[in-house]
Amino acid sequence: MGMRSFLIVLGSAVAIAPLGSAALGGCGGTIKVPGAGGGGETGGAGGGETVGTGGDGPLDAAPDYVDPGCPDAGAPETMFLCDPYHQGNGDCPAGDGCYIFSEPPQTICDPAVYGARCVPAGSGQQGTPCNRGNACGAGFTCVVSGSGNQCVQLCALSGDMACPPGLVCEPIDVMGFGGCL
Numbered sequence: 001m002g003m004r005s006f007l008i009v010l011g012s013a014v015a016i017a018p019l020g021s022a023a024l025g026g027c028g029g030t031i032k033v034p035g036a037g038g039g040g041e042t043g044g045a046g047g048g049e050t051v052g053t054g055g056d057g058p059l060d061a062a063p064d065y066v067d068p069g070c071p072d073a074g075a076p077e078t079m080f081l082c083d084p085y086h087q088g089n090g091d092c093p094a095g096d097g098c099y100i101f102s103e104p105p106q107t108i109c110d111p112a113v114y115g116a117r118c119v120p121a122g123s124g125q126q127g128t129p130c131n132r133g134n135a136c137g138a139g140f141t142c143v144v145s146g147s148g149n150q151c152v153q154l155c156a157l158s159g160d161m162a163c164p165p166g167l168v169c170e171p172i173d174v175m176g177f178g179g180c181l
Contacts, residue, residue, distance in 0.1 A: 070109035076175060079115035084154055084177075087138040092118035097138025100154070100174045114175045124151035126164065126180065143172055143179050152179035 082091035082098035092098050096118040103113040122135025128151045130142035136151035143152050155162070155169035155178040163169050163180035172179045 068108050074111060076112045076114055079113055079117070081115065081117045084116040084139070085156065095120060097121035099136075099138075100141055100177050102174045122151075126151060126153055126167075141172065141174075141177075141179060143181075145181070152181055154178070155180050 083089060084098045084100050087097055097120075098116050099119050100116045101114070105112055120135075121138045122130070124130050124134060124136040124140060124142070126140070127147075128134070128136070130136050130149050130151045136142050140151040140153055142149055145152075152172075153163065153167075157169060157171060157176065157178045167180040169178040170181045171177075
């Protein structure tokens with residue numbers, strides 16, 4: 001499993017630190033946020049505020065962070081084994097639907113993979129709650145919404161594939177695809 005990072009925003013200072021490390025606290029040294037309230041490390045006028053520990057001075061990442069040396073990120077990889085906009089065109093076996101997916105990188109330097117593949121079709125339609133035990137029907141995908149996880153109809157972000165009346169095609173987390181919300 002690759003190292004992931006998180007963003008820490010303190011006043012006007014920003015720090016990026018790998019998950020699993022102690023980004024603020026317990027690592028030795030001091031992180032100071034300029035103008036964050038007081039002088040010196042304990043308060044007063046003008047010197048910053050001590051907010052955590054690190055190396056010998058102001059830091060923007062945990063001292064144990066090691067740059068993985070990844071090359072510049074290229075385009076995400078795609079793997080389309082079927083056409084999710086044209087269900088039933090013979091791409092998938094009977095009883096399967098063509099579902100879009102997004103897979104995170106396998107290692108920190110790998111690209112994400114986006115695509116579509118055949119899997120057994122569920123029965124969920126627009127607005128039906130969905131999870132691993134209750135899958136969406138072919139032509140729908142499960143999204144996280146303000147109303148919980150629910151099935152939404154796939155739609156093309158451009159072109160003539162429209163949503164049912166009252167719904168709008170919005171981008172979802174699989175690059176290039178939309179869902180009727």
